[in-house]
Amino acid sequence: MIGKGIPVLKKILNKILILHDVRGVIIIKDNGEIIESIKSGLEYDDNFITALSTLMADSKATADNFGNSPIFMVFMEFSDYFIHISPLREEFFLLIIAQNTANIGRITFEIKKNKEEIVSLL
């Protein structure tokens, strides 16, 4: 149960975190700065932060090869986990970390459903 003291944004992010095999939900800026995050069984250490910054910066650079195209999605999969990044507004992105067994369709549905509310709180 989420207590009364938990900020509203975290409550919304938690709607995604509680999906089967989702391990982390983060609001991140395109420079890799974490704005808000919740997690379940993951450590957000220095390597993790560096990896996210690299992924964000490099993805933007790759998209620029197509004439400053906006990024609609970045999806990176490893044998244990995947990362799903989708834009919120301007420089803000929503990042989901989940085990490979998670249901992507369900996750993207929940992102769409809650995107407007998340954006309104940024």
Place this chain on the structure above:
Amino acid sequence: MMEQLPEGKSLGWMQAPPTWISSHTVRFIGLVRVVIQDGEGFILIKKGKPVVHYFKHGTIELKGHSALDYFKSHPILEFNLCKYTPEEFAIALKLCNVEEDEPEITKGPDISSTVIIEQTPQSPHQYAPVPELIPEKAIPDKVIFSQEVNTDGDRAIVPQPVVCDEPDLKIFSQIKNLNGIVAVLVFDNKRNIMMMGDADSEPMLKIARNMLATAKKSTHLLNWGSFVHLTLQIPEGNVIIAPYSDNYICLLTTRTINIGHIRRILRDLQKREAPQNTS
């Protein structure tokens, strides 16, 4: 001659270095149709062994070593792999006046660069690209490719290809033919190996390499197992890179293909790859 050859079953157009053709056709029997500028040619191949090399531009015909050297003078060739049935292959051999099991590469007159210059059309405007076909000084320089076809007496010895790859070609061709796939590029750490589809190979290779570098950095930093794939979706479509065997595959797709579809394609690809790795 080219018009009379059987069509065969097209496995798709692709771009790759000339050396790729010999090293990736060990189980392939058929015709490699090559297009260079306004000229056309072919390599008739039987299980990795080139039987006939031929190229025609205007009235200029290159056969045997001359055609082979000309193909090899291009870092990247654009070609169509056309698979033959045994009957079609027999017809093609007959049309090329080659007896079965007799490599044409050592047979027949070798048209040297001198001959080509003698055959230069009367009107230089009509066939302007011809002088570029094989520059006079180019032939001696082609020695750099000699390790690929060694001769023992009168017979050519083609080294055994490293990769048994006709199944790969079929798979890539099948992927390319899926709805929404724009281009397929296979590359390694040094160069692009093969490309099929509607995209420029150089920019695509550059993007693929950048994405691969990102993937390697992230894989190293995050201890989440081995890298499976990286997909970037932009308004133009999806760019995907994934490991494939000892190489990497890069797919360009339209946005009609969603992430679930991409994962299925890659899973199928990796399943097909698995028996090769375990053997």
